[in-house]
Amino acid sequence: MGRHIYVHNPFCVRKCPYCDFYSITDRSCAEAYYDAAVKEARFWADFDKKHGSSGDNGPDTVYFGGGTPSCVPEELVCGLLEEITASFGIGSDAEITLEVNPASFSKEKGKKYLSSGFNRLSMGIQSLNDGVLKTLGRLHDSKGAIKALNEAFEAGFANISVDFITGVPGQDMEMILEGLKTVIDMGVKHVSTYSLSIEENTPFYDLYKDSIEDLLTPETERGMYHMVRRFLRANGIIPYEISNSSIPGFESRHNTAYWDGADYYAVGAGAHGYLNSVRFGHEDNVESYIKCACAIKENDILKLLGYANATPDSIEGFLYCEERLTLEDKMREYPFLKLRTSKGIDTAEFYSRYGKRFEEVYKNVLESNTGKGLLAVEGQRIFLTSKGLDLANLVMEDFL
Ligand code: SF4
CATH class of the missing domain: 1.10.10.920 (Arc Repressor Mutant, subunit A)
Structure with missing residues (x-):
């Protein structure tokens, strides 16, 4: 089944009102954070040499998600990837994805990402309707999104995925299909579509918790879902998972590995991994992550992951065991x-x-x-x- 690496960038420029992912807007410690992530990556690379499931070309995929990885200096992101590539011995056929936000992406950055080894971009476009983007509190407008996508192609990325959100208050089917048509015509290979979900502890929850079903009945939401899938299929982007569609051959290898139950390393605060039948997560805390990643004790990790007899449930401030699977x-x-x-x-x-x-x-x-x-x-x-x-x-x- 191979093995994989997920890297979490917890920084964002601004918090979107519907988002309940772990992310912070204070980027002053980004450098220290990436230094710590390099240390953690080295630790896992060493671990991989001793315990990796197959002594082959190293992990098959690397995925930098967030948060917004493109909102920190590209030198940090590229430096971490180069460290991962060298220390794990990542093969040239690996799929290496970077999530980017149109508002913090440029052709120059794209070129640097490409030359450091990223070969796939996942761009959080969400919509190409300005009203919908405003409702979502996104930093970009439709013009900015199209510009960023164009620049990603110009920088040399051939494998680009875009995210779209459906079910946004005020959004209709025409807006969604028009946006999808535009990005398909521009040449994206992969589309992820997510229905907006109203999560507790977000500003959207306070705004819409009592009215979301009036604004969008479950029947309308389902109708939208199927229409989007039919539209994508008719345009050669074939649904291969509940939320994901692609030109055949461009399915996300990284996500497919999750659904296949493969092993994956996790680097960074808030990142989750799966090794030796143990599902584990990093604490959502950048400060304690920086401290702990700089002082990892191999024995503690071996115990937590069940390679040694004691199986503690957590390493304070750093990792915790979510589940040990039989x-x-x-x-x-x-x-x-x-x-x-x-x-x-x-x-x-x-x-x-x-x-x-x-x-x-x-x-x-x-x-x-x-x-x-x-x-x-x-x-x-x-x-x-x-x-x-x-x-x-x-x-x-x-x-x-
Ligand atoms: S950019 Fe993404 S991760 Fe950051 S706040 Fe918005 S939705 Fe959340």
């Missing part, structure tokens, strides 16, 4: 992760991983969901139907 847990999780994808469950793969027949282990759940028209079976594939996509969470929970 074989049974993984077997239960398999359909949960795989049903997100259009390929769905592969019963032969399930058998080779767990030595059990999927149809026997999940006989009742399978019968009940196929009976309701929510799941379809085609040879060794089991996947969500169009109706099943609308009730994906319920179907997946059925397997847990």
Whole structure:
């Protein structure tokens, strides 16, 4: 299954009113943070040499997410990637993605990112309608987004993904499709579309918690979802997961690894990883991250990840264990992760991983969901139907 690296940049220029990700706007410690991240990356590279799952070309994908990685000096981001590439021995065919914000991207930065090794950009465009962008509190307008996207191509990036948000108050279908058409015509290879969700502890929650269903009924939201997928498909961008679509061959290898249950290292405050069947996370605290990443004790990590006898639940201020998965847990999780994808469950793969027949282990759940028209079976594939996509969470929970 290979292994992968996720790097978290916790800095943003301004907090968007709907966002509940961990990010901070004070960038004064960015340099110290990236220095600490270099130290953590070196630690994991050393760890990878001792415990990596296959002594091959190193991790298959690297993903710098955030936050807004493009809002800190590019030297920091490029320096960290170069360190990761050298210390892990990342192969030339690895997929290396950087999330960027149109408001803090330029052609010059793009060229530097490209020459340091990034070969894929994920740009948070969200919409190409100025009213919607204003509602979302984004820093860019539609002109700025188109300029940034053009500059990304001019800088030499051929593999570009864009994020769009649907279900924004005041947004209609025409606005969404017009925006998608523009970016497809410009040559993007991958589109991620997310329905706006109103999260607690955000300004949007106070604004919309009581009215969101009046502004957008669940039926309208579902109608939008399916129309977007049909539109993308008709334009050659094929849905391959609940929220992701691409030109065939340009699916995100990094995200596909998550749905495949692969191992991944995590670097940075707020970053989450999965190693040795342990799901772990970094504390959402830049200050303590800087302190702790500069003084990692290998033994503590080995214990937390279950390589040594004691299995403490946390390393104070740095890492904590979210879950230790047994074989049974993984077997239960398999359909949960795989049903997100259009390929769905592969019963032969399930058998080779767990030595059990999927149809026997999940006989009742399978019968009940196929009976309701929510799941379809085609040879060794089991996947969500169009109706099943609308009730994906319920179907997946059925397997847990
Ligand atoms: S730019 Fe992204 S991570 Fe930063 S506040 Fe906005 S939505 Fe959140």
